[in-house]
Amino acid sequence: MARVRQERAEITRRAILDGAAVAFDHSGFDGTSLSDVVRHAGVTKGALYFHFQSKEALARALMDEQFQVAEGVDAIEDPGLQTVIDLTHQMAHALRTNARVRAGIRLLVEFGSFTDPDPTPYNSWIDTCHRCLVPAQERGDVHPGLDTHDLSTFLVGSFTGIQVTSHVRTARGDLHARVIDLWNYLLPGIAPADRFPLFDAEGSPDCRARLGLPGARSSAAAG
DSSP: HOOOOOHHHHHHHHHHHHHHHHHHHHHTTTTTOHHHHHHHHHOOOHHHHHOOOSSSHHHHHHHHGGGGGGGGGGGSOOOOHHHHHHHHHHHHHHHHHHHHHHHHHHHHHHHHTTTOOHHHHHHHHHHHHHHHHHHHHHSSOOOOTSSHHHHHHHHHHHHHHHHHHHHHTTTTTHHHHHHHHHHHHHHHHOOHHHHHOOOOOOOHHHHHHHOOOOOOHHHHHOO
């Protein structure tokens, strides 16, 4: 019976997060009430408060979920520059297909604009990129004169701006194309000329296969 109750509680928690994601994705933090969450989730307010004590607790849970996209990085034996490229495409795909990730990113941008912003989520993404770029630089895939932490900070800021612009202009319909543009413009300044052809702005073959993206290499990377 305890296991059944635990499973039911987890189902309810997932329903609450799904309902909150729909509400926050549509209306943002200030525009969403707990009544909106309850309506979208199909649960009672009592069930909501059992799992989450406040609207902010719900928002934090959704913001934390975006980092599931990067969970596999630590398991990669030799992370590098292509790993970071693939991560940007994985996040772009999640933004287009996963309401929880969309809500989490919207909340992240909104919380980052508050009077007392929390830099933790941005710093986590910067650290993830940095863990990939340090070994990449050590094996000669990143120009030796570049500061990999500054580069990681720039990449996270650039992706954030690109996804917001894509959201406003095309409801993120062109987001993968804009990510490809980002890397086609940046790779010549990041990778030495003799290493440049090793990297694909469109994502690695495995990444494209997992995300269902077109398989053709970009002309820049193929050159």
